[in-house]
Amino acid sequence: MAEQVRYSDEELQEFKQLILKQLEEAQALxxxxxxxxxxxxxxxxxxxxxxxxxxxxxxxxxxxxQRQQAFIKKLKGALVRIENKTYGVCRxxxxxxxKGRLRAVPHATLSIEGKEIEERQRRR
Numbered sequence: 246m247a248e249q250v251r252y253s254d255e256e257l258q259e260f261k262q263l264i265l266k267q268l269e270e271a272q273a274l275x276x277x278x279x280x281x282x283x284x285x286x287x288x289x290x291x292x293x294x295x296x297x298x299x300x301x302x303x304x305x306x307x308x309x310x311q312r313q314q315a316f317i318k319k320l321k322g323a324l325v326r327i328e329n330k331t332y333g334v335c336r337x338x339x340x341x342x343x344k345g346r347l348r349a350v351p352h353a354t355l356s357i358e359g360k361e362i363e364e365r366q367r368r369r
Contacts, residue, residue: 275313281306319352335359
């Protein structure tokens with residue numbers, strides 16, 4: 246029996262639903278962090294300690310916004326690969342990434358084997 250070179254349309258739709266759900270959750274979290282950045286702290290009655298804590302919260306929120314934006318970009322890239330029917334194919338080995346890995350990391354572009362090869366090349 247020939248080795249499977251891509252996931253079936255049904256399997257791709259299953260992954261698409263998983264990614265769309267994660268995308269929705271990621272967007273909600275992004276909106277939450279973005280809202281934290283928009284909080285008006287121009288009230289002159291803030292004490293210095295409160296200002297410091299507020300600054301720290303805003304820095305943390307800004308970092309979370311960046312992380313969420315990167316995650317959303319990866320999820321959208323996975324949706325493009327689904328449409329192109331290349332989703333789940335390791336970009337180094339050309340083999341299918343196991344379903345379990347894709348369920349855990351739906352935006353993955355490398356199998357474990359591919360990741361190990363990449364790491365070995367990076368160390369050289």
